[in-house]
Amino acid sequence: MEIYQTEELVDIVYGQTAERELKLDIIQPVASEEFFPAIIYVHGGGWMSGDKSKVGGEWNASFAKYGFVCININFRLSGEAIFPAPLLDVKQAIRWVKLNAKNYNIDENKVGIWGHSSGGHLATLAALSADHPEFSSKGQFISTKVNAVATLAGPVDLLEMGGWHNNPNSPESKFLGGSVQEQSVKAELANPIHYINEDSPPVLIIQGDYDEICPVQQSQLLHTALPNSSYLEIKGADHDFVGGVLTLDDVLTIVRLFFNRNLKTGLINKEELAKHREEVNKVMDWFKENSR
Numbered sequence: 001m002e003i004y005q006t007e008e009l010v011d012i013v014y015g016q017t018a019e020r021e022l023k024l025d026i027i028q029p030v031a032s033e034e035f036f037p038a039i040i041y042v043h044g045g046g047w048m049s050g051d052k053s054k055v056g057g058e059w060n061a062s063f064a065k066y067g068f069v070c071i072n073i074n075f076r077l078s079g080e081a082i083f084p085a086p087l088l089d090v091k092q093a094i095r096w097v098k099l100n101a102k103n104y105n106i107d108e109n110k111v112g113i114w115g116h117s118s119g120g121h122l123a124t125l126a127a128l129s130a131d132h133p134e135f136s137s138k139g140q141f142i143s144t145k146v147n148a149v150a151t152l153a154g155p156v157d158l159l160e161m162g163g164w165h166n167n168p169n170s171p172e173s174k175f176l177g178g179s180v181q182e183q184s185v186k187a188e189l190a191n192p193i194h195y196i197n198e199d200s201p202p203v204l205i206i207q208g209d210y211d212e213i214c215p216v217q218q219s220q221l222l223h224t225a226l227p228n229s230s231y232l233e234i235k236g237a238d239h240d241f242v243g244g245v246l247t248l249d250d251v252l253t254i255v256r257l258f259f260n261r262n263l264k265t266g267l268i269n270k271e272e273l274a275k276h277r278e279e280v281n282k283v284m285d286w287f288k289e290n291s292r
Contacts, residue, residue, distance in 0.1 A: 044117030120154020208237025
């Protein structure tokens, strides 16, 4: 499988809101005439903190050298604007990627999205609610559908989180603009699981069974409800995939192989595809032996 030299472009404006300019960074293969799949990364931080400059860059760089154009986005946080503002920003980023695909050697028909924690929630919500009228405006003629989504320890049903998540000062409540139970209608609209249908894209779900921030039942709910998903529950891993039988590097390898399988079909020859399948099988066999 070819390894590419990469270059980074930073602080590209993809949208404008009353609160701020929306910016993204791109890491892409250098000076190639090929068109590559795009992967958009949505950072975590409880919807209230985080920045593209602090997380995701190294992960994107590790993916880009395998022939992906990797996009790392900023979006409005809950201290600036509540739901659905962050979701609308993520959808705007998807539209921007498709609209500007040719400028960055992107195959607009092969777009994936992923995220960790609250970023996994937003990535999954954007993917499953693609083109939903609730989050579309007149003149937005570019589809927000994606071809694959990966979520790492992301919530999917805010009403079922329970415990401290229902506190008015919880990240979930600040995201919604009021306590989760009092904002039940809005919470339902913010639940990725609400939008699942037979046309939902393939989803990779990964979570540690020692996660004390996002209940592991959230990932189990999503996997059960989806028509096309893969669920990896890692023994001993916490919310940030520390302490488990698989390391964070293992998790990132699985994510990359998932996107390779779902975004690069037809872009690699039979010999490379056979090597890819062998690599996937080795990783998945190891995982099955070391995880429940």
